[in-house]
Amino acid sequence: MFCLFSRLTVLFLFMSAGAAIAILFRNTVFAASVGAVLGGGAWLVWDTWCFLRFLDWLRRLYETPDESPRRLSGAWREAEERVSRLLRQQFRLLRESETRLENLQAGLQASPNGVIVLDRQARIEWCNRTACQHFGLDARRDIAQSVTHLLRDPAFVAHIGARNFDSAVILTSPASTPAHPLRLSVLLCPYGQGRLLMTSRDITVFEQAEAMRREFVANVSHEIRTPLTVLAGFVETLQTLPLTVGEQQEYLRRMARQAERMRCLVDDLLTLSRLEGSPPPGLKEWTPVPTLFQQVEADARALSALTTGENAPQRLSFPDADTLAGEIAGAATELQSAFFNLVNNAIRYTPPGGEIEVHWEPQPGGGACFSVRDSGPGIAPEHIPRLTERFYRIDSARSSATGGTGLGLSIVKHVLQRHDATLTIDSAPGQGACFMAEFPEYRLRETPAFPGWRGTTRTPGIP
Ligand SMILES: Nc1ncnc2c1ncn2[C@@H]1O[C@H](COP(=O)(O)OP(=O)(O)O)[C@@H](O)[C@H]1O
């Protein structure tokens, strides 16, 4: 309304000025009328010029939004200011929504899951970096491509075709390789009008853990079933056959051995589950090295005497008690169990008359190494990396015959990992074996009672 009034006012001023000028020349009504018309014409020319400048400004505004106003006059100035204000407001809103979109995209980029936004024709509109890694996509090149053209897994194509989005589909990633397998759980969520949000989750580790769990349960069942079957057989024999007292004693002895085997297995399983379920020992509990060695030596000598008898005893050598010093940070029972497991293996796998040396030696880096060297049959290189797997045995019959559960070295590995120590196995067939557990410096300390552990530990040589 104001604009219209202002334009009419200016038009009136131009016409009046035209009429006034005409009257100066000739004071007639006709001259005044002609002057007014000419004044109106002049206004029209001026107004059209202003309008063209306004249009030009608008056009430039599309190209450069910050273009400054033209400083027009009259109603066009008003129009220019209003358009300017409106555009500023729109630009601000646009910038705000752009910032929001960028933040949203940054959030989705940070997601550990793959995210792909699909349009109504299942074409990719946007995807994050994880999705690119999961599906081998290129975030620029593959935009607007149909997702089923890029992911041709039949299970996925059938899933998206059936539009059954209640459950996830499991597939192998196109980026999967034998060295780095990648299994994905892909979920499609419909939203908006026929659009889809596709998310992918890396489930390789879960699947591997599940496979390991199944294998473990199968192994445990097998390990328990074997002595159980033998026990049941002996029970049946005792029940059905008329046996002499001597035979009965023999059967009962064998039954006791099977029962003992099951007890050892359950004990080892419980030890493993305790190790997995409890927090790793910190640096607050300190175990004296001499005490550890005393216990391990006593148990080892008793076991060796029991297994090899007196005719061809094994030659066992341990560090002298007075050469041992210092403390290890960690759980005494765990360390004791790990050290004894290593010595136990050496005794059981070394034939009578063989040699077994146990050492505790400082290492150049400040740590110390517990090692058990034997003169047994040795281990072929292909077995060495697998020895710490649960139930892995080189010779199952021999392991079972000597009362092994196949869990000893798994327990050792667990205990050492919990104490930041590393296990190294050095062996070759026919050349004995050496198992070394190296502890880092920060897990060891000297004590007033046991000073100087860092000095060379003297080990009595084997004659
Ligand atoms: N000192 C050793 N000499 C030869 N073989 C060994 C020695 N220690 C372990 N092994 C091999 O490693 C396998 C796994 O050991 P472990 O986990 O302690 O189970 P096991 O209960 O059979 O002793 C054993 O079955 C054995 O074949």
Ligand SMILES: [Mg+2]
């Ligand atoms: Mg063992």
